[in-house]
Amino acid sequence: MAESAKPSGAAKRTRRKTGAITLHQVAQLAGVSPISASRAINTPDQVSPKLLEKVTLAVKKTGYVPNLLAGGLASSRSKLIAAVVPSTVISVFNETIESLNTTLFNSGYQLMLGQSAYSASREQLILDAIIGRRPDGIFLTGLMKSEKIRSQLLATGIPVLETWDLTANPIDMLIGFSHTKIGTAVANFLIQKERRNFAIVRAEDERADRRTRAFIQAVKKQKLPTPFVLNVGASRSIRSGRDAMAEILRSHPKVDAVFCSSDLLALGVLTEAKFQKLDVPRKINVVGFGDIPFVADMIPALTTVRINGMKIGELGARYLIERAEGRTVAEPTVDVGFSIIERETT
Amino acid sequence: MAESAKPSGAAKRTRRKTGAITLHQVAQLAGVSPISASRAINTPDQVSPKLLEKVTLAVKKTGYVPNLLAGGLASSRSKLIAAVVPSTVISVFNETIESLNTTLFNSGYQLMLGQSAYSASREQLILDAIIGRRPDGIFLTGLMKSEKIRSQLLATGIPVLETWDLTANPIDMLIGFSHTKIGTAVANFLIQKERRNFAIVRAEDERADRRTRAFIQAVKKQKLPTPFVLNVGASRSIRSGRDAMAEILRSHPKVDAVFCSSDLLALGVLTEAKFQKLDVPRKINVVGFGDIPFVADMIPALTTVRINGMKIGELGARYLIERAEGRTVAEPTVDVGFSIIERETT
């Protein structure tokens, strides 16, 4: 009878298992109880060296890989962190996500990616998908504006980190910087460069809007002409930057400085300026936003606003992990600031 | 005694629950059994309208969000797909990941992101983290070379999709294209443009290596001088492209065409050419690889090799889902091909 357990009595109903090695089997092979095997694997310094050795050997022999779904269910700690990112192929968030992912992984956490949406119903769908996985933390690029989702998030008790912005009322933790300050700083920077006639090329984006408004205000404060604002909508490609610049040169030929809401847009502006053989920076100054990795090496090298995206990702991961492991973070709101990197376009 | 169940006899040990609404509570509120509630939520057309209505109401009232960890454990279907991507901030894979993610989400799956590593031990770690989550499918950017991991992957029974390359021995499914054919095609394309003295700027990457070798072979076939190959190592930035071009112009001034292993490298080559006031394309032709979104709109617009990354992501998602749901895919290996997009640099 090398059969399985008791084929006797009422035919036991049986589930089709996955066939993967379980902790049970490892424990059996090692001649210990499952819980001991669990401890040997998860908290090796809580078991005797002898037990540790037996279990380690059994794990190696079987090629056991713990089922984190089961572990997560039992411990209500999923070791998963979810991130919600806007869907743009090349963006200023890439660096952040990458450093977030790396830091999390090094601490034994995995990253689940959700793409943020424009419609509210879809946003709710994404959030439910995330909450359904019971992640140990949620990383948001941007602030969560929907009051309904904010309270839902709060109710779950899952640590939430909002980023890339500042607000007086974060859901939970916040690592960001002030878009208003950026707008003001860039305006003053250009005014100091003796620029007088401004244009702003911006995408449809609430944060860009705040930078724009602050810029305008700073310009008005100096009694200079009100900047010409061009909203390119959702598309933030080089193409739309070029088109915007063509439009600016047509309707406002006196413009001598352009502030763009993204580096890609700025690259487009530069491209059109070059196409029309305008002297940058003498005739026109251009400032971008983001400092994506290669704008420093182009000719002319782009003056832009730099955000330390890597820091946001790394610090964010650390914050989320701290909270996931039951600790508190001393400073739940952090302003990482920004810097204007002056290069050849100003 | 509005207490919980029987405080009698031996003090029942109790676990601290998470506090989240469970299916149980929803069922209770709706006055049905948990399994009926489950069916109403997951397979609504298998229950009566009356039951469906009761459960829907209860879900709405409680704000119930199903625990996918528990569901995954019980059904051994996690609704998770894992992707392994190389860690490069701006890359040709962005588009693929984005369309993969979107397509998966629309079918109720989530994407887990793993960053592929250079060391073998780390690669094993990443894979164990992935397998531990019991995903319903694994998306690999590239081929898996480690024989050990290949067989481990195969043993799990999880559907695996390799991409961005072609091979006679895929682990499971494969959606890619031939790097050898690309090298040959680009060489012939440039030869046809009356180019004679070639240089190749390439990153340290096995696929780039195959493109390079095919390129060289095609050139040799025409009895033209052997191309000068410059390996820039791991860094594929604009900066290294510029440096490489400077080196080429110094050591091989007769070069009249450069093939780069990435668009960013090509942009660097162009930048240096412009810096040295060389006429592109008259004096020198430049071809990139990847067709990242903005190289079309630069001046000069880059001639490059285009891969349909969106298609790889979308088709890949569909394949993985098919297999996750127990169906088979008719054509487990797909060559999506490539095209040389001729623009102003040739």
Add this chain to the structure above:
DNA sequence: TTGAAAGCGCTAACAA
């Protein structure tokens, strides 16, 4: 330091 029992929240299998 180790183990037995119980149960995390859900669904598969079976029965009515």
Add this chain to the structure above:
DNA sequence: TTGTTAGCGCTTTCAA
């Protein structure tokens, strides 16, 4: 169409 029962594979609680 609905319900009962028994787990999925792990960790917590309690006890030795």
